[in-house]
Amino acid sequence: MNLPAMRADFVGSFLRPESVKKARKDYAAGIITADELKAVEDDAIRALVAKQKELGFKVITDGEFRRQAWHLDFMWGFEGIGHAPTKTGLPFHGEQAMIDDTFLTGKIALGDHHPFIDHFKFVHDLAGEGVEAKLTIPAPAQFLAQMVMPFALENTRKYYADNESLIQDLASAYRKFIRLVYAAGCRRLQFDDCTWGMLVDPAAVYMWGTDEAGLKGVQEMNLRINNMALEDKPADMIINTHVCRGNYHSTYANAGAYDKVAEVLFEKENVNAYFLEFDDSRSGGFEPLAHVSGDKMVVLGLITTKTPALEFKSIVKERIEKASQYIPLDRLCLSPQCGFASCEIGNKLTEEEQWAKLRLVQEVAKEVWK
Numbered sequence: 001m002n003l004p005a006m007r008a009d010f011v012g013s014f015l016r017p018e019s020v021k022k023a024r025k026d027y028a029a030g031i032i033t034a035d036e037l038k039a040v041e042d043d044a045i046r047a048l049v050a051k052q053k054e055l056g057f058k059v060i061t062d063g064e065f066r067r068q069a070w071h072l073d074f075m076w077g078f079e080g081i082g083h084a085p086t087k088t089g090l091p092f093h094g095e096q097a098m099i100d101d102t103f104l105t106g107k108i109a110l111g112d113h114h115p116f117i118d119h120f121k122f123v124h125d126l127a128g129e130g131v132e133a134k135l136t137i138p139a140p141a142q143f144l145a146q147m148v149m150p151f152a153l154e155n156t157r158k159y160y161a162d163n164e165s166l167i168q169d170l171a172s173a174y175r176k177f178i179r180l181v182y183a184a185g186c187r188r189l190q191f192d193d194c195t196w197g198m199l200v201d202p203a204a205v206y207m208w209g210t211d212e213a214g215l216k217g218v219q220e221m222n223l224r225i226n227n228m229a230l231e232d233k234p235a236d237m238i239i240n241t242h243v244c245r246g247n248y249h250s251t252y253a254n255a256g257a258y259d260k261v262a263e264v265l266f267e268k269e270n271v272n273a274y275f276l277e278f279d280d281s282r283s284g285g286f287e288p289l290a291h292v293s294g295d296k297m298v299v300l301g302l303i304t305t306k307t308p309a310l311e312f313k314s315i316v317k318e319r320i321e322k323a324s325q326y327i328p329l330d331r332l333c334l335s336p337q338c339g340f341a342s343c344e345i346g347n348k349l350t351e352e353e354q355w356a357k358l359r360l361v362q363e364v365a366k367e368v369w370k
Contacts, residue, residue: 006058006333008358008365009299011242011275012136012190013070013339014063015346015354020044024344041065042122049126051355056362059134059188062123063341070192070247070342071138072102075146077114078173080106080159104147104159108166110173110180117184124185132188135181136339139191139241140174140229141222145198150209167225174229182234189239190275195222196265197245200256219264230270240299241265242275245282247342250306250349257284266291273297277337278319279304286319289326298327301337303357308349310356316364334365 023040026032045062052060067073075081082105116135124133147156148163160166181189198207199219205211208218230239243265246253258265258276266274266288274292277283278301292298300323302316316334323332340347340354349357 006056006365007369008057008362009059009275009333009335010057010061010358010361011301011305011336011339012061012064012134012192013341014048014061014065015341015349015351016063016065016344017044017047017351020065021344045123046126049123053128053131055355055358057358058130059132060123060127061134061136062119064136064339066119068100068344070136070339071142071146072100074114074116074137075102075143077110077116079109079111080104081108102146103152103155106159108169108173110176112180114177114180116177117180120181120186121184133186134188134190135186136190136192136242137177139193139195140170140225141195142191142193143174144170144222144225145195149207163221167221167228171225171228171231175231175233178229178233178237178239182237187237189237191226191239191241191271192244193222193226193241194244194246194253196243196258196261197254197256200258200260201245201254202256204256215260219261223264223268227268227270238272240273240275240297241269241271242338244277244338244342247305247338247347249343249345250347255282258288259284262288262291266296267293271296273299273333275299275301275335277301278323279306279337283337286323286326289323292327292331295331297331297333298323299333299335301335303334303336303361305336305338305340305347305349305354305357308353310353310360313360313364313367316360317368320364320368329369334361334368336361 019040023032023037027037045065048063049060064070076083083100083102086101120135127133146152147166198204199215204215208215233239245255273296276298289298300320302319303311336357
């Protein structure tokens, strides 16, 4: 059950075509209706899925074409969550990420429906024989961080006197979402999680407002809420984690090797696989992979989505071989290190350069895992 559909995979998001970008601007300006926007998105997603299949991928996504950001739109589908245009943006290296401020307006709960259920059903219906639809959502720890990091805590305390009651409500809401999306046919869910990348950053103590001992507590808190959300998940449902250090317009937010979080994240999180970025020196070496427990898989993100330059196939193969010194080759797979457009703005490459990256993933995978 843990094996990916094939050795070549991708994280989830794709560059938005101009038709989608224009339609979303027109909708925001009141020029077109919600139904007209959906029709444009539907057509673009059909074309995207056809391209994914053409390249030989057996796990497909909708490219996150219906989202402003990889994580926030999901949060907006819960009760007790509000958002507003940002005034300052989030600090990335060289650029501010201009995504909506998202905050509590009451107690967190999930009703009997969430917009992402319909998003999943649409792409699920496009899958066809031998192809599986994947849904990507922010990890529970990512949702929690949005509410308990220092910049948000004053507002959060209006509704939750302590973190524990918030954790309980959030984990319960996630368990309900997992039940709902499972009933809609989802058997492959991905938790996207930047919290681990934040924890290994040299400035982590400042970002989290604590000291080194406190960071250990944050690790345990993040692990706990993620595993709480996974309690009672259906046995035939694969749930994986993608660890990221930020992805906005080809910039990043954090840097640091996995060493500091490996024992907690890789040994104790109850997921089936980890999508891990290793595209440059920000991610450190492969040594922490020795901590990946049980029969869990690792999808090596060796192909960057941040630049158009195509990696040398020989170097990618060499790096896979190095990783296999710490975890067996039959538990490894290959993918780009992140999505191509975690937010609507997308990364700084063309659609053809995007497809070239994915063709490279397929070629290398076929040659390595013969």
